[in-house]
Structures are given as C-alpha cells and as structure tokens.
Amino acid sequence: MVSDRSKGEVSNVEPTVCWVVALKSEAKPIISYFELDHQSGNNIFPIYRNDKLGHSLIISGVGQINAAAATTYLASESGAPPWAAWINLGIAGSMDGEIGKLYQGVKVINPTKEKVFFPGYRFSKIVSLAEIQTLDYPTPVKKNGVLHDMEASGFIDFATRFSCNELVFSFKVVSDNSEQDMKLIDKMVVNSLIGNRLQQLDALLDKIITLSKREKQRLQIPDEVEEVFKQFHFSVTMKNQLIQRLRKWKIQFPNRSISDLVKEAKTAADVIRNIDDALTDLKFDWT
Amino acid sequence: MIDTIFIERGVVNHSRTQSIKSKFKNPTIIEVDRYQEIFNKRSQNFRIQKQNPALILAKKHDNFVLPAPSGFGLASTRNFYFSHMYNCIYDCRYCFLQGMYSSANYVIFVNFEDFFDEIEQSIQVNGAQDLTFFSGYDCDSLAFENITGFAESILPLFKSYPKVDLEFRTKSVQLEPLKSGLPIANCIVAFSMMPEELAKRLDKKAPSIKRRINAIEKLAARGWPIGLRFDPLIYSKDWKQLYKGLLLEIMHRVPREAIHSISHGPLRYPKKMYQDITKLYPEELLFSLPMSENNGYVDYGVDVENEMAEFLIKNLKNYVEEAKVFQCVVQA
Structure with missing residues (x-):
C-alpha cells in the first residue's frame, strides 16, 4: 500500500520522480507500492505512471544501451522537468555484500568505455554508499567492496542530461555474492529482494522529493x-x-x-x- | 560532518591522508584516479551539493604558487597566493567560489611539502623582501585547520623568512595553532568583517562578528599581527550607521598597535560569475538589489563604491595611519 504521506504530497502531471528499471520483476514492487498504471501505446518500452503522485516508471530491459535509450524515451514521453529526480533501481552482484542490502551508488564506472560518474546527493544516514561497476555481461568474478550491475552507467550518462547530477540516483539491492550463486536468482527472488526494501526506499524518496521541490522553486518560471x-x-x-x-x-x-x-x-x-x-x-x- | 571521502589512488597511503581520514567517524572511502574526475564533472548542482559536501584528498602537481589577482595585494611589490584547499566550509552568499567552481565538495591537496618547496623557490627568485603570500583565496585559511594542520605546517617556513609576509585570510574562530604558539611578526591573521546585521543574513555557517572580534582580541593579546578585511563592502539603507558601529566596536576592543593592515573592497563580480551565482540563488535579497554592469563587471557603480571607501577611510583615520589602509579593487 502507498503510505498516506506519499499519497498526499505530490499532485501534478509532470513527473517528480522518474524510475528506470531493467526488469519487470524488479519493477513490480514499485508499481504496486506507488499504484502505477500501465500506459497503453508504448510499444518500445513499457511505461507506468501515477500522475497524482508524480511517478513515472519505465522498464528498460537489460544492459547499458537499453538503460540509456529508455531514460531518453521516458524523458521525452513524460515531459520530465529539469527538477525531476531520476532513479535507477535494480539488483546487483557483489563479492562481499550482504544479500538483500540496499546501496546507493556514489561512484559508477564503465570500464569498457572508461567512463566514471559520481551521481546523486548522498543519503548516508539512510542507505550505505558503494561503488558500482557496470559491465556488459553478468560476471561471477567480483571485486571486494564493489557492486556489479549492467545498467547504472548507461542510465546516469543520459539522466544527467535531463536533470542535474545531484538528482540522479542509482540504488541497488545485493542479489548474489561469493557465497550465493547468481544462478539461484529467479523472478520471485528479485521481487522479494526489492519488495523488502520498500520502506527504506520510501524514506529516501521523502528526501529526494524535498530536493526536487527546492529545485522546482529555483528553476520554475512563475x-x-x-x-x-x-x-x-x-x-x-x-x-x-x-x-x-x-x-x-x-x-x-x-x-x-x-x-x-x-x-x-x-x-x-x-x-x-x-x-x-x-x-x-x-x-x-x-x- | 563529512560522510564520504574520495581519495586519489596516488595518495591513499600518504601519511597526511591517513591523518585526515582518522579525524572522521566511519566515512565511506571511495578511490578515484584524479580529483578532477569528480570535481569538474558537468551538470553538478553546487547548491544541492553544498548541503552535504564530500571531501576529496588529492595531490597537486603544478602551479602551487601563483601571482595574486590584481587588487588582492597590500603594500608589497609582489603578491602571490596558494591554495592547499578548494572550497570553504562556510556558505557566504556573496562568495565568488560558488560561481567559480561547479562543485561544492572540498578538495584538500595533501602534498603540503610541494607547496612549501615552490614558495621557497619563489622567495629565492624574487628576493626575500617585499613579498606577500596569501593563503585563503580559494578557501578559508584556518576553518579546516583542525583537520588539515596546514597552518601549523607552514608557519616554521615563514619564521625563517622574516621579511616575507604570509597572510591567513579567515572568518574562523578556530585559533590553534596560533593561540598556543609564539607570534610570528610576518604572519598576519586577517579577518573578513562586516556589520553583524549583514553577516547574520549573508555569512551563513560562519562565526558571528561578535565571535570573530573575540578571536581577534585574543590573538592581538598574544601578539599576532592582525589584518582587518572589509571586503566586500555591502550597501544597505543604513550602511553608514552599521559600519560605524562595527568600526567603533573594533576600535574599542582591538588595540591599534595590533593592526598590521586594513583593506576594503567593493562587491564586484565578473559578469559571467554574477549570472551563475544569481541563477543558483535567484531568491537571494543580495542579488535583487540594484547593481549594474561596468566594463565586464557587475557592481554598485563607482559613486557608491567611492562613497563607501571614503567613509571607511575617514572613520579609520583616528585608529590607524593611512599607510595601513588599502583599497582592493579587482580591475577589469
């Protein structure tokens, strides 16, 4: 259920929060929690919205190129203003991370393209901070203290063209580590990993929406x-x-x-x- | 409090990196190749970042000492500045740093010794007199001293060059290592000042003027040469009354013998910088007041600037000799 606080705070057609999520199983808990409705007619990438709450969500598919393309598509389709917050949410692998723990990526690197990003205002009081390495293929070889995903870099590269760097976030839940094989991950597991972090995500959204509102005050033409x-x-x-x-x-x-x-x-x-x-x-x- | 420290790979094991790291409780440590990859990134939002800046520990590779910008110096023939740190823990609304850097994160260069070497080389090249080195152009010289220990490290160098001046420009009331050390005649502690009523509105997160005057009083009593910097001069309906009140308070509390120099300068920005800062803070009263563009700079106009400068000089006449009073104006 959507909390009363979330339900009442935002009421506008322009999205305040734009979610970019790779898999339907990752998106499901968010779609359900924020009561997002599927928008018909979007054949390229599925889009879900709740205009009352100001949320839009796009399912990008796996990989950096898909993430970048979906981010651009959502920006264009939703008319996201420059004060919108952009969030990439998904699962990530880790060598030593605790399964089910949520992290905010504060350094995101793409070793293939030698790109590095430092996205987002940091919420260290609510969530642990981490480095994310975005790879082109799932890999069991992992580095200590670093999360591995397949979308964050592509997402950030493009989301920072639509909003400022401090309003672009990548949140990842650890799905596999050196002790738990990635082969054990299925849709149900993913759904549960994300679903268990909804309360923490809600606390983060509270802060993110406050930042976004302040940016709106600064940028909006009266x-x-x-x-x-x-x-x-x-x-x-x-x-x-x-x-x-x-x-x-x-x-x-x-x-x-x-x-x-x-x-x-x-x-x-x-x-x-x-x-x-x-x-x-x-x-x-x-x- | 700092929650994240980005550290250049090349200085991870530097003793000063370790020392600075130890001053913070459980920070997230992230390694980077070069500080520019985070500090100079495009589409950063200075205003949001300023709410929770990260610390970046880096190595500076060149340009340790630079000629001071025109209008920054005092009586010396040659003026230089150096910056062991970029950005400031205070959030003064008029500060040019918010228009100069795209990032509000703090950068500390841990290789202090390379600064000291280049300062010594500059002294040797230029002769050991009529030189002033300014610390605190890109940061506050003393505000982060309990973390960096920079002032403590550099003082012995200037002690050995008694005819070369060093100025610490600050708003900090963090007085160590000065309070417990012996004064050095050529090391000037220069405090930025403005009337309390204005500082309350503009010097955000900085110590009050009352606390700054208390700090000045203590350092003067210890024998440290004091600089007073009325820069920028801020205009208001009752500016004469406000500045007169401030000057009287200073004159009453700080013995004239302690004053090394007094400088003043108008509020003035390069046009592009003014545009950037006003975009960051469009609701700020300071930037809603009439200022005009003159020769590429945005300022109050020469009449107001002159009136304020003359007022200050006139009211300081009975306090210090005229030769100790300098006008600092950035030239177009």
Whole structure:
C-alpha cells in the first residue's frame, strides 16, 4: 500500500520522480507500492505512471544501451522537468555484500568505455554508499567492496542530461555474492529482494522529493510571467531579461502584483523599463 | 560532518591522508584516479551539493604558487597566493567560489611539502623582501585547520623568512595553532568583517562578528599581527550607521598597535560569475538589489563604491595611519 504521506504530497502531471528499471520483476514492487498504471501505446518500452503522485516508471530491459535509450524515451514521453529526480533501481552482484542490502551508488564506472560518474546527493544516514561497476555481461568474478550491475552507467550518462547530477540516483539491492550463486536468482527472488526494501526506499524518496521541490522553486518560471508573455511580444533575449528582473522585483516587493507593472505598458520594452525603474533608486534595507 | 571521502589512488597511503581520514567517524572511502574526475564533472548542482559536501584528498602537481589577482595585494611589490584547499566550509552568499567552481565538495591537496618547496623557490627568485603570500583565496585559511594542520605546517617556513609576509585570510574562530604558539611578526591573521546585521543574513555557517572580534582580541593579546578585511563592502539603507558601529566596536576592543593592515573592497563580480551565482540563488535579497554592469563587471557603480571607501577611510583615520589602509579593487 502507498503510505498516506506519499499519497498526499505530490499532485501534478509532470513527473517528480522518474524510475528506470531493467526488469519487470524488479519493477513490480514499485508499481504496486506507488499504484502505477500501465500506459497503453508504448510499444518500445513499457511505461507506468501515477500522475497524482508524480511517478513515472519505465522498464528498460537489460544492459547499458537499453538503460540509456529508455531514460531518453521516458524523458521525452513524460515531459520530465529539469527538477525531476531520476532513479535507477535494480539488483546487483557483489563479492562481499550482504544479500538483500540496499546501496546507493556514489561512484559508477564503465570500464569498457572508461567512463566514471559520481551521481546523486548522498543519503548516508539512510542507505550505505558503494561503488558500482557496470559491465556488459553478468560476471561471477567480483571485486571486494564493489557492486556489479549492467545498467547504472548507461542510465546516469543520459539522466544527467535531463536533470542535474545531484538528482540522479542509482540504488541497488545485493542479489548474489561469493557465497550465493547468481544462478539461484529467479523472478520471485528479485521481487522479494526489492519488495523488502520498500520502506527504506520510501524514506529516501521523502528526501529526494524535498530536493526536487527546492529545485522546482529555483528553476520554475512563475505562472504570472507566462501571463505577461501572452500580453506582449517578447524576443528570446527580452524573455530572459524579464524573468531575471521579475525575480528580483518579486524579492523586493513580495506583496505587489505584476499587473502594476503591466497596466501602463504598451510594449514588451515598456514592461522591462517599468521593472528597471522600480528596482533603481531602491533603498537597500536588510533589517 | 563529512560522510564520504574520495581519495586519489596516488595518495591513499600518504601519511597526511591517513591523518585526515582518522579525524572522521566511519566515512565511506571511495578511490578515484584524479580529483578532477569528480570535481569538474558537468551538470553538478553546487547548491544541492553544498548541503552535504564530500571531501576529496588529492595531490597537486603544478602551479602551487601563483601571482595574486590584481587588487588582492597590500603594500608589497609582489603578491602571490596558494591554495592547499578548494572550497570553504562556510556558505557566504556573496562568495565568488560558488560561481567559480561547479562543485561544492572540498578538495584538500595533501602534498603540503610541494607547496612549501615552490614558495621557497619563489622567495629565492624574487628576493626575500617585499613579498606577500596569501593563503585563503580559494578557501578559508584556518576553518579546516583542525583537520588539515596546514597552518601549523607552514608557519616554521615563514619564521625563517622574516621579511616575507604570509597572510591567513579567515572568518574562523578556530585559533590553534596560533593561540598556543609564539607570534610570528610576518604572519598576519586577517579577518573578513562586516556589520553583524549583514553577516547574520549573508555569512551563513560562519562565526558571528561578535565571535570573530573575540578571536581577534585574543590573538592581538598574544601578539599576532592582525589584518582587518572589509571586503566586500555591502550597501544597505543604513550602511553608514552599521559600519560605524562595527568600526567603533573594533576600535574599542582591538588595540591599534595590533593592526598590521586594513583593506576594503567593493562587491564586484565578473559578469559571467554574477549570472551563475544569481541563477543558483535567484531568491537571494543580495542579488535583487540594484547593481549594474561596468566594463565586464557587475557592481554598485563607482559613486557608491567611492562613497563607501571614503567613509571607511575617514572613520579609520583616528585608529590607524593611512599607510595601513588599502583599497582592493579587482580591475577589469
């Protein structure tokens, strides 16, 4: 069941959280927990959504190329804003990791392409941190202290093009180690490994959504600016000027309406001039 | 508290790496090839990272000592700076570091001895007088001292060159090793100052002005030469009253004999840096105030800058001789 907290917090059509998961068996617990609905018409990669909660999930298939392609596809299909958090969740092998333990990948390397990433704001109070090595084939040869997966690198390479590095996360549950063979892993095991970590993932999501909301505040163009754009013709440069100036104006005059600046204006340039006039000769008051 | 330390493979076994590691409780240790692979990564978010910076331990390979940027120096003919650390534990809203680096992680170069060698070479090349070396251009000189021990390591070097000045630029009230050591006449402890009312709004995570003045008082009593740095000067409706109050407090508490130098500089950014910082903090009052672009720099304009500078000089007249007061202005 979705917790009441999760249910109530986010309500918008743009996704706040975009999940990229390799296998249906890895995704099932998330689909069920967040009550995601399958979106019909997506034949390339299956997509699941819950618009009320702001979650989108795509099943990429195994491998880096699939992960990269699915990430790009989800970004395009969902219209994910630059403040959306991107999460790659799945199982990983380890030499010495405890079976069933969840890790956050803070260094992800792709030895084949000699690429290295350091994704995500670190949540060390909630989850253990680890290095992940993304390989092209499943391998029983593993290095101490390092997780092995097949998607993280491809996912991060592309997710960081849609959101900032600090909002891109790779979480892995250890599925096999030197004492437990990977051949024993089946769909039921995978489902259970991920399902057992839902509470921890929920705690992580709480923090991630807070970060995302702060980024939204920083990046989102206020609705009232869009209204001004509709009233006058602004070039691209003038649009940027207006956004910058209006942000300053709003800080100085939080209780005034933008309509004050617009009502006497005849052109876009007039609007910008009105703001400049309001911001000049201002007596700086810090106290 | 630092939860993660990235360590360059080449310095994993360095004694200073081991010492720094031991100061933190159970950090996650991740090895990297070179610090740039994490520090210079694209699409990093400085603002989010600043909430929980990681520590990166690295080796610096070259450019240990560089000529100080124009407007940074004092009376010396030649001014140099060095940075054993990138980034700062404080989060001052006007700080140029937030527009200079894409990462908020702290980098510490553990090969201090290579810095010391190049400083000595610079002294030899330039002659052992009329030189000043500045520490604290890319970080706060003393704020991380209990972790790095850098100041303690470098002081003996400058003790042997009494005519070459070293300046520690800081907001820290962490006074060791200075408080327990004997003062060195050519090692100046320079505190960044602004009126408390402004510091409360802008010097986030930094010690209050009251605590800084207490620290200055203690170091002055020990005999350390004190620098006062009113840089940047921040404009406000009642700036004269605020700065006058600050100056009176300092004059009352810090004996004039302890003052090595006083410098002041306007709030001024290269245009690109200003744009980057305002994008990071669009809701910040400091950046909503009228500033204009002049010769590639964004500033209050020459009239305000001059008025503030003249006010400061006039009010310092009865405290220190004019020759000890310097204006630091980054030139276009």
